[in-house]
Amino acid sequence: MIYLDNAATTKPNKNAVDIAKIYLDEKYFNPSGMYRNGFETLKELNAMRSNILKTIADESKFDLIFTSCGTESDNTAIFSSAKRGTIITSIGEHSAVYNAFCELKLRGLNVIFAPLNEDGSVNPEKLYALIDNTVTFVSIMHVNNETGAINDINTIAKNVKKINNKLIFHSDGVQGFGKIPFKLCDEIDLYSVSAHKIGGLKGVGGLFKNKKCKLNAYLIGGGQEKGLRSGTENTFGIKVFEVATLQKYKNIKQDYIKINEFKKYLVDNLDKNYFDVISSENSSPYILTVSAKNLKGEVLMHFVDDCGLIIGTGSACSSNSKNRYSRVILACGIDEKSADGILRISFSSETTQKEIQKACEILNNCAKELTERMA
Numbered sequence: 001m002i003y004l005d006n007a008a009t010t011k012p013n014k015n016a017v018d019i020a021k022i023y024l025d026e027k028y029f030n031p032s033g034m035y036r037n038g039f040e041t042l043k044e045l046n047a048m049r050s051n052i053l054k055t056i057a058d059e060s061k062f063d064l065i066f067t068s069c070g071t072e073s074d075n076t077a078i079f080s081s082a083k084r085g086t087i088i089t090s091i092g093e094h095s096a097v098y099n100a101f102c103e104l105k106l107r108g109l110n111v112i113f114a115p116l117n118e119d120g121s122v123n124p125e126k127l128y129a130l131i132d133n134t135v136t137f138v139s140i141m142h143v144n145n146e147t148g149a150i151n152d153i154n155t156i157a158k159n160v161k162k163i164n165n166k167l168i169f170h171s172d173g174v175q176g177f178g179k180i181p182f183k184l185c186d187e188i189d190l191y192s193v194s195a196h197k198i199g200g201l202k203g204v205g206g207l208f209k210n211k212k213c214k215l216n217a218y219l220i221g222g223g224q225e226k227g228l229r230s231g232t233e234n235t236f237g238i239k240v241f242e243v244a245t246l247q248k249y250k251n252i253k254q255d256y257i258k259i260n261e262f263k264k265y266l267v268d269n270l271d272k273n274y275f276d277v278i279s280s281e282n283s284s285p286y287i288l289t290v291s292a293k294n295l296k297g298e299v300l301m302h303f304v305d306d307c308g309l310i311i312g313t314g315s316a317c318s319s320n321s322k323n324r325y326s327r328v329i330l331a332c333g334i335d336e337k338s339a340d341g342i343l344r345i346s347f348s349s350e351t352t353q354k355e356i357q358k359a360c361e362i363l364n365n366c367a368k369e370l371t372e373r374m375a
């Protein structure tokens with residue numbers, strides 16, 4: 001089996017799981033426990049926090065709040081700080097952000113969705129034109145999960161704050177963290193991440209928080225995570241997250257180059273009679289989105305699955321015609337016919353050259369066979 005749906009989730013890092021097992025077998029104590037073992041566990045949890053923080057942030061300026069997933073990090077950022085006035089995000093956001101903004105619209109806030117460029121990145125000039133002093137919150141994702149387009153969020157945050165320095169700037173970093181070499185600048189207030197996209201476990205996430213940014217708690221209870229996210233911390237899952245993160249950052253630049261070669265190989269070798277490339281050249285190396293010509297992506301996805309290749313589709317996979325095409329893909333200006341054929345091929349640092357060559361062969365053969373059958 002060749003697994004190329006790593007933007008959906010990655011295989012847990014075995015070394016990280018082995019190292020973390022001690023938090024299941026021996027150090028299972030509650031980090032809020034007032035006895036010595038509890039206190040020791042809290043100290044270790046804070047060391048994990050510090051190690052993850054330092055990969056992309058200046059520890060004197062940022063905190064890290066552990067959450068249960070990327071969705072919770074996004075929702076915490078949005079519902080804790082977007083409470084009044086005008087709030088802006090892009091039409092290309094993951095539903096963890098987009099649907100949260102739709103909910104706030106129902107609750108009466110003035111919500112604006114900024115438009116995209118053809119590749120799925122946010123159009124910065126059009127975004128800046130929307131900012132005025134009524135805007136309280138802006139959320140722009142780092143890497144688009146459907147096209148791989150990278151937004152230069154440091155520049156965007158700086159420019160947005162030049163226009164209105166009171167607003168809170170959040171970025172969904174779920175597809176950027178551990179993959180795109182980058183450091184958080186001072187103008188970014190909140191940055192969401194998720195462990196299972198980089199070899200950690202499902203059910204663990206994080207929210208980087210600028211110390212200057214005041215946040216209200218979203219989950220209220222026992223006051224864990226400095227009162228900002230109540231609930232006993234998942235020490236085992238967080239240890240896996242820490243080890244997986246450190247491993248990713250150790251090789252982040254080499255992996256970026258290696259994976260970019262894989263993406264380029266597919267761009268060059270996928271048969272242009274059957275595929276159009278949607279992702280731009282300067283998009284994240286980890287995501288390649290293509291459209292199968294005159295075919296339904298979902299049908300081709302099942303066909304290649306039968307041949308041992310797992311990839312993702314871009315469509316919402318819904319029989320409801322309103323949701324049949326991805327809102328993000330349509331917002332890139334792609335027509336409905338091409339939107340129907342969208343496939344997302346996504347890599348991890350574990351992906352090998354041999355797998356890429358084989359995947360390319362399977363995709364070309366299956367697309368040819370399906371097209372011939374339909375003729």
Ligand code: PLP
Binds near residue numbers: 194205
């Ligand atoms: N944001 C983006 C850009 C994503 O790609 C995803 C997951 O695919 C999420 C948020 C949600 O993350 P999680 O699955 O950890 O809730």
